[in-house]
Amino acid sequence: DAGVTQSPTHLIKTRGQQVTLRCSPKSGHDTVSWYQQALGQGPQFIFQYYEEEERQRGNFPDRFSGHQFPNYSSELNVNALLLGDSALYLCASSLEERDRVTEAFFGQGTRLTVV
């Protein structure tokens, strides 16, 4: 059983460019969340997708957008990249069950460097 997979693993972009990161959830999971982890910090919640809709959003600007596909995979898009967007971007998947959400499993992350 493949866990959460993310692509690419590393990426270098120039300030002002746009980037798309991809995530395939763990088999059987229907919920995908995205997190940004800056160096020396804990992951910060960007947003969560469930049933192809953005269900909750963290304190991130509109430059950060996403999408969930019918097969539950997800994309994170960041427009107009800033140097401060350099971070490890983590995707986490879980399963929505009645009255609870199962354990969140994380992918290995995409390390984005903006120069």
Add this chain to the structure above:
Amino acid sequence: RKEVEQDPGPFNVPEGATVAFNCTYSNSASQSFFWYRQDCRKEPKLLMSVYSSGNEDGRFTAQLNRASQYISLLIRDSKLSDSATYLCVVRGNDYKLSFGAGTTVTVRA
């Protein structure tokens, strides 16, 4: 105020020692609590959930104090392989996980 605050450490301990550290959370409506482990440049992995009555998993013991809004993790008989960053994680009555910045533990031979 940050939602979850942790002592960053680092805690540098010899093999076989006991190490313990805490975190505090600000949202009194928080419902679920976890400790995640993160190795250098890797993804976080669930170490254990934390229950109100406290719980143990092998050499790891977690405690939750809802009145004071803090969570603790104790590691007994430390192994070299316990060297990592330990992330305190809280979920409120919404869907997101709120992470602390992590506590770094280094176990030396």
